[in-house]
Amino acid sequence: MFINFRRIRKCQCVQLLTTGLVLCVLMVCWEDLDHHVVSHVRSCAYRYLVNRYDFLNRSLIISSNRRNRKDGPITVGGGARSYPYIINHPGKCIGGPGDQDDVLLLLFVKSSPENFERRQAIRNTWGNESFAWSELGVDVRLLFAMGVYPDVSQRSQVQDALRQEDQAYRDLIQQNFLDTFHNLTVKLIMQFHWKQKYCPQARFLMTADDDIFVHMPNLVKYLQYLLRSQSGANDLWVGHIHKGAPPVRRKNSKYYVPYDLYPWPSYPDYTSGAGYVVSGDVASKIYQATLVLNSSLYIDDVFMGMCAKAMGLSPQEHVYFSGEGKAPYHSCIYDRMITSHGHAADVHSLWREAIHSTASGNSRGFLGNVYCTAVRVMILCRPYFQNTYSCAAAFT
Numbered sequence: 442m443f444i445n446f447r448r449i450r451k452c453q454c455v456q457l458l459t460t461g462l463v464l465c466v467l468m469v470c471w472e473d474l475d476h477h478v479v480s481h482v483r484s485c486a487y488r489y490l491v492n493r494y495d496f497l498n499r500s501l502i503i504s505s506n507r508r509n510r511k512d513g514p515i516t517v518g519g520g521a522r523s524y525p526y527i528i529n530h531p532g533k534c535i536g537g538p539g540d541q542d543d544v545l546l547l548l549f550v551k552s553s554p555e556n557f558e559r560r561q562a563i564r565n566t567w568g569n570e571s572f573a574w575s576e577l578g579v580d581v582r583l584l585f586a587m588g589v590y591p592d593v594s595q596r597s598q599v600q601d602a603l604r605q606e607d608q609a610y611r612d613l614i615q616q617n618f619l620d621t622f623h624n625l626t627v628k629l630i631m632q633f634h635w636k637q638k639y640c641p642q643a644r645f646l647m648t649a650d651d652d653i654f655v656h657m658p659n660l661v662k663y664l665q666y667l668l669r670s671q672s673g674a675n676d677l678w679v680g681h682i683h684k685g686a687p688p689v690r691r692k693n694s695k696y697y698v699p700y701d702l703y704p705w706p707s708y709p710d711y712t713s714g715a716g717y718v719v720s721g722d723v724a725s726k727i728y729q730a731t732l733v734l735n736s737s738l739y740i741d742d743v744f745m746g747m748c749a750k751a752m753g754l755s756p757q758e759h760v761y762f763s764g765e766g767k768a769p770y771h772s773c774i775y776d777r778m779i780t781s782h783g784h785a786a787d788v789h790s791l792w793r794e795a796i797h798s799t800a801s802g803n804s805r806g807f808l809g810n811v812y813c814t815a816v817r818v819m820i821l822c823r824p825y826f827q828n829t830y831s832c833a834a835a836f837t
């Protein structure tokens with residue numbers, strides 16, 4: 442009896458201790474757990490069970506009396522000002538090689554003043570307008586979008602270099618805001634406003650980071666296919682989709698968003714800002730949304746998703762648009778890819794290969810296709826290995 446009693450006490454003691462320990466671990470690790478698990482579960486539950494984002498319309502639309510009256514100064518949503526241009530090319534979409542009404546793609550690259558080398562690499566490779574015209578037979582117009590160099594002490598030096606660069610290439614647009622991470626939404630608004638004002642006729646708009654690689658021949662082929670398809674160049678917003686992504690609440694993260702900026706558990710679906718394409722009609726709807734939505738959310742691709750949601754638009758997934766990641770290198774993948782993120786010096790070699798495989802018609806025959814599917818399955822469908830392209834991409 443006595444022994445039994447002691448045993449029970451011992452068991453309870455162990456139970457109590459374990460519970461205490463688990464609670465302690467939970468408390469210590471809560472932030473990580475919340476960040477990695479709970480917030481995602483909550484957000485996905487919201488996305489798939491509730492899937493209502495009408496709070497965007499209710500909470501973020503700036504009422505017209507808080508917006509400017511007709512005779513007031515022109516400002517853009519969220520109280521964010523529309524900044525004046527320092528460098529601009531209003532005539533970029535006029536004239537040029539083709540008929541000006543036939544601009545297929547207005548290509549914005551989000552750059553920063555100091556990234557001279559990246560811009561040069563893009564001009565010499567996938568951003569080459571003459572190549573698109575002479576080899577692919579389409580009119581592509583390339584512009585680099587930026588603000589001003591944030592460091593005051595070197596600003597005038599950097600600005601002089603920019604002016605020289607622009608005299609040589611005439612492909613920069615710059616507004617008078619600080620080019621910082623937290624001003625990316627300002628840069629986004631600049632692009633959509635520029636298109637609306639100076640290039641409304643372009644069939645498609647692409648916005649891309651300056652450290653991605655775009656397989657221009659594949660992209661053009663895809664866009665031409667869309668033009669021939671039933672819906673034509675309408676109602677298109679395509680890229681790598683983030684579905685049911687939760688706002689990051691860890692203060693030390695680059696993507697931290699405080700509750701008072703965005704109190705809800707989940708962002709509307711959005712395409713990764715690394716690179717996505719919209720058709721002209723979608724671009725003009727986004728433009729409309731930027732006029733009325735509060736633009737204080739500084740993550741530009743999320744803000745784009747909010748604008749789209751408020752206009753009733755939803756994104757389309759394309760398996761060969763990359764998110765954050767770099768495409769695993771293999772010619773079987775490379776043949777199909779549209780964008781890949783995180784490139785610098787290697788864009789030259791990637792581009793040479795793109796030109797080469799396009800010139801050789803990249804047809805592999807039946808066995809070649811079987812071989813490539815097998816290779817893609819092996820590279821993209823490995824378990825526990827997060828690729829920038831999903832396993833589904835192996836079978837397209």
Ligand SMILES: *[C@@H]1O[C@H](CO)[C@@H](O)[C@H](O)[C@H]1NC(C)=O
Nearest residue numbers: 494495497498750751752753
């Ligand atoms: C917001 O309002 C627009 C029209 O005013 C509507 O098309 C859209 O679906 C609404 N968005 C949401 C999320 O309710």
Ligand SMILES: *[C@@H]1O[C@H](CO)[C@@H](O)[C@H](O)[C@H]1NC(C)=O
Nearest residue numbers: 503507519520701702735737
């Ligand atoms: C936009 O939202 C922010 C943060 O929620 C708020 O501080 C600001 O006043 C809002 N701006 C307008 C014009 O409503």
Ligand SMILES: *[C@@H]1O[C@H](CO)[C@@H](O)[C@H](O)[C@H]1NC(C)=O
Nearest residue numbers: 564565566569571572575576
């Ligand atoms: C751009 O493409 C054209 C046409 O293919 C080519 O002649 C030219 O050398 C290319 N420019 C650069 C900087 O590579």
Ligand SMILES: *[C@@H]1O[C@H](CO)[C@@H](O)[C@H](O)[C@H]1NC(C)=O
Nearest residue numbers: 617618619620621622623624
């Ligand atoms: C954005 O640019 C404006 C205008 O230059 C500047 O006042 C503001 O501080 C910048 N915001 C951030 C977060 O850098």
